[in-house]
Amino acid sequence: MKIWPQVSIPPVGIAFPKLVLNSTSGVTTFDGSRKAFTMYVCGITPYDATHLGHAATYLTFDLINRYLKLSGQEVDFVENITDIDDPLFERALRDNQSWEELGRSQVALFAGDMSALRVVPPKAYVAVTEAMASIILAIEKLAEDGHTYVCNGNVYFKTTAFLSQLPIELGKAIEIFAERGGDPLTEGKEHPLDPILWVAHKDGEPAWESKLGLGRPGWHVECTVIALENLIGADYLNETSDTDTNSFEIDLQGGGSDLIFPHHFMTAAIGKALTGKDFASSYVHAGMVGLDGEKMSKSKGNLVLVSNLLKNGIDPMVIRYALLTSHYAKDRMWSDEVLESAERRVEAIRSALSRNEVAPTQDVLITIAKAISNDLDTPLALDLIDSWVASTSAGVTGGSVGELSRFLDATLGLAL
Numbered sequence: 001m002k003i004w005p006q007v008s009i010p011p012v013g014i015a016f017p018k019l020v021l022n023s024t025s026g027v028t029t030f031d032g033s034r035k036a037f038t039m040y041v042c043g044i045t046p047y048d049a050t051h052l053g054h055a056a057t058y059l060t061f062d063l064i065n066r067y068l069k070l071s072g073q074e075v076d077f078v079e080n081i082t083d084i085d086d087p088l089f090e091r092a093l094r095d096n097q098s099w100e101e102l103g104r105s106q107v108a109l110f111a112g113d114m115s116a117l118r119v120v121p122p123k124a125y126v127a128v129t130e131a132m133a134s135i136i137l138a139i140e141k142l143a144e145d146g147h148t149y150v151c152n153g154n155v156y157f158k159t160t161a162f163l164s165q166l167p168i169e170l171g172k173a174i175e176i177f178a179e180r181g182g183d184p185l186t187e188g189k190e191h192p193l194d195p196i197l198w199v200a201h202k203d204g205e206p207a208w209e210s211k212l213g214l215g216r217p218g219w220h221v222e223c224t225v226i227a228l229e230n231l232i233g234a235d236y237l238n239e240t241s242d243t244d245t246n247s248f249e250i251d252l253q254g255g256g257s258d259l260i261f262p263h264h265f266m267t268a269a270i271g272k273a274l275t276g277k278d279f280a281s282s283y284v285h286a287g288m289v290g291l292d293g294e295k296m297s298k299s300k301g302n303l304v305l306v307s308n309l310l311k312n313g314i315d316p317m318v319i320r321y322a323l324l325t326s327h328y329a330k331d332r333m334w335s336d337e338v339l340e341s342a343e344r345r346v347e348a349i350r351s352a353l354s355r356n357e358v359a360p361t362q363d364v365l366i367t368i369a370k371a372i373s374n375d376l377d378t379p380l381a382l383d384l385i386d387s388w389v390a391s392t393s394a395g396v397t398g399g400s401v402g403e404l405s406r407f408l409d410a411t412l413g414l415a416l
Contacts, residue, residue, distance in 0.1 A: 001081060001130060003121040004111040007413075009066060010406040014365050016071040017373040019064070022329065023252075023282035024167070024260065034251065036074040039064065040227035040280070041122070042255040042263065045082040046106035047091040050113040051303040052323065052334055053296055057256045057286040059320065060328040062119045062413060063376050064252070064284070070410060078230045079122040080223055081107055083129050084216055086181065089205055099206070113306040116316040118413045124230045128222045131229065135217045136210045138225045138274060139197050141237055143212060147273045148197060151188040155198035155212050157221070160191055162269035167261050177262050181219060195266050197221050220266035224279065227253070228271060236275060246277070253280035257287055257329075287331040289323075296334070304334055317414055318342050324378040324412060349385060349408075350416050352392040353401050359391035361399035365407045372411060381412065 019030045030037065041061045044054060061077075068075050082088075083103045092099040107127075114121070128135070139155065142148050148155050166173055174184045174192050184192035196218035201207040207214045228236045231250050249271060253264060264283055271279030288295070291302045309319055322342035326332035352358060364384060371380040388404070408414045 001107070001125045001127045002111075003125045004115040004119075005121075007115075007118050007120045009069060009120065010410045012070060012365065012407045012410050013403070014362075014369060014407075016067065016369050019067055019071065019373050020375060021064075021282065021284055022375050023284050025282050028282045030068065030073075030251070036076045037068050037252070038231040038250040039075060039077045039252045039254065040223070040231060040250055041077070041079045041253075042223055042259055043079045043081045043125075044106070044110055045085045045087055046103045046110065047085075047088040048298060048303075049106065049308075050110050050306045051289075051296065052306065052319075053256060053289040054110075055113065055117060055306050055319070056289050056323045056328070056332075057254075058114060058119050059117065059323055059413070060284070060286040060376065061254050063328070063372065063378070063411075064254075065120050066411060066413065067372055067376075075123075076231055077122040078124045078126065078227060080131075080226045081125070081127040082219065082222060083107070083127045084206065084222070085128075085219055093204070109307055113310070116310055117306070117320050118316070118415060120413075126226045126230060128217070128226070131222070131226050132208055132217075134229050134234070135222055135225045136208060138237065139217065139221060140211050142197065142221075142270070142273055145273070149190060151186065151190075153200035153213075154196050154215075156189060156194040157197045157266070157270060157273075158190060159193045159195070159266075159269055162265075162272065163191075163193070165265065165268070167265060173261060180258070180262055182262060193262070195220050195262065197270075220263060221270050223263070224267045224270045224274065227267070227279075228275065232275075246281075248278040248281040249275055250280050252282050252284060254284045255286070257285040257331075260285055286328050287326075290331065290333045292335050293333060314339070315343075315346070317416060318346050320413060321346050321382070324414075325382060327379055328376050345382070345386065346414075346416065348389050349414075352389045353405055353416060355392060355401070357397040358399040358401050358404070359388050359394075359396040361388070361401075361404040361407075364388045364399075364404060368407070368411065378412070 021028050065075055065077055088099050092102045147158050177184050198212045198215050201214040268279040290296050296302055322338050368381045368384050371377040
């Protein structure tokens with residue numbers, strides 16, 4: 001899939017502390033010991049435009065990508081596009097539009113939003129339709145190895161051996177599974193949480209041939225295969241190397257906190273069944289974004305779309321700044337007040353950067369880097385910038401405008 005234009009990361013002249021993240025598996029320090037840091041982030045299902053929840057998630061992993069690269073670490077970053085999924089088909093049918101046309105239009109809109117927000121594109125941006133042959137091969141292997149069964153014509157994955165890893169209580173898991181695309185009440189299933197790997201062909205939906213019959217893949221297996229094939233290698237199913245002693249396949253799996261269950265639990269279970277190793281060493285999740293005190297969702301009709309903000313003349317750097325004012329892992333609320341505050345703070349920074357004489361900058365760079373290294377503490381980083389602005393406004397001198405400007409662009413993606 002075509003990636004949006006590359007974003008340059010200006011060089012900066014300081015040493016960066018090791019990155020420490022509070023992942024769901026505990027505090028993790030990324031020390032650069034691996035040849036390449038492998039990161040997989042779940043991409044969009046292209047049936048609607050990019051809302052602020054999407055933007056907050058992708059900014060989180062953009063910060064990680066930027067920080068590791070600035071630290072001298074090679075980063076293999078892969079993101080997918082779920083262009084085969086029920087919501088896409090349902091929206092296309094509702095709008096009397098082909099699912100292919102709808103998908104292409106929304107992917108293009110998403111790419112434009114990411115480019116405007118200065119998100120560094122992934123190394124590989126892979127649509128499910130592009131990876132279909134590999135996905136089918138993986139599902140066929142799971143079937144051959146006894147990890148599947150057939151119910152009502154669909155092929156299901158057996159979760160029983162992995163339920164000890166459930167991140168939540170079983171009853172709650174079944175409830176959430178039903179809310180997020182699962183079918184726990186289907187008669188004939190071995191376990192309520194077993195997800196569909198292969199959906200038998202339905203009229204009006206695309207289908208592919210496989211040993212399991214005509215059909216299409218389910219959601220969870222798509223991400224597992226795209227991540228492993230693009231980060232481990234096309235031959236990951238036949239991995240026999242004795243040189244890699246890691247007990248996991250990739251370094252980081254990321255997405256919004258709504259993916260903790262069922263999606264990331266399922267991708268991890270499927271990955272373990274395929275390779276015998278843990279799917280990821282760490283899992284990092286971005287919090288949800290609400291609007292004026294309410295959860296932001298399509299069903300409520302209260303989504304704030306990045307593209308609409310841009311059309312209304314909102315500076316993309318203000319949008320980015322506003323999203324960075326909250327810690328990535330915390331749920332937060334969007335409001336006119338949040339946006340207006342960001343506009344004022346960005347204007348103050350730009351005003352300070354327009355001066356010929358500014359407050360000292362070297363220590364500011366070091367303290368901002370330290371804040372980002374500590375679980376991406378962007379609220380503290382922005383407060384440190386405010387303090388520098390105040391010092392500059394008070395007439396303190398001795399700093400370099402170019403040095404700080406390049407640093408903010410490189411680390412926080414704020415081209416001001």
